Amino acid sequence: QVENTVFRVPIKKLVDESNFFKQMFSDGTPAIDTRNGEEGASVDHPIAIPDESADDFALLLSWVYTKSDAIAEFKNAEWRACLRLSHKFGVPTLGRAAQNGLQSEEFDPLEKVQLCFDYDL
Numbered sequence: 001q002v003e004n005t006v007f008r009v010p011i012k013k014l015v016d017e018s019n020f021f022k023q024m025f026s027d028g029t030p031a032i033d034t035r036n037g038e039e040g041a042s043v044d045h046p047i048a049i050p051d052e053s054a055d056d057f058a059l060l061l062s063w064v065y066t067k068s069d070a071i072a073e074f075k076n077a078e079w080r081a082c083l084r085l086s087h088k089f090g091v092p093t094l095g096r097a098a099q100n101g102l103q104s105e106e107f108d109p110l111e112k113v114q115l116c117f118d119y120d121l
Contacts, residue, residue, distance in 0.1 A: 001046035001047065001048050001049065002048075002052050002053070002057040003052075003053060003054040004054070005054035005057075005058075006046045007057065007061060008043065009065065011025050013064050013065055014064060017063075017064045017093060017094075018064070018089045018090050018091045019089070019090025019091075020088070020089040021089070022090075024047075056081045056084075056085060059078060059082055059085065060085045060089060060091065060094065063091070063093075063094045063097070064094075074101055076102070079098045079101040079102045080098075080102070080115070082094055082095075082097065082098035082101070083095060083098035083099065083102065083115065083119055084118075084119070086098055087118075087119045087120070095119070102115070
């Protein structure tokens, strides 16, 4: 769950693409006790992803599950969100795509330096 949105997705691709989720599901399944209503046990008790927007998290899921042509139409703000998400959730393929997408965008050189500093580019 991100904000008020519950995303129901298979974990395999998340684990394959994301170091964050790979660590969370290190044995292929979350360590969840479904009897006690723990986080991730059901739709009523989803895994909470704090400090993230549902719209941005949807961009991450779009990349992980489709790598569709829709990302080719991302704008500067979406690429920046993808770069941040790739850094936060350890998704190097998304990070490379975001870097390529941002290269075609025009923005202040100081902002570019800040992005490099923020995301170890």
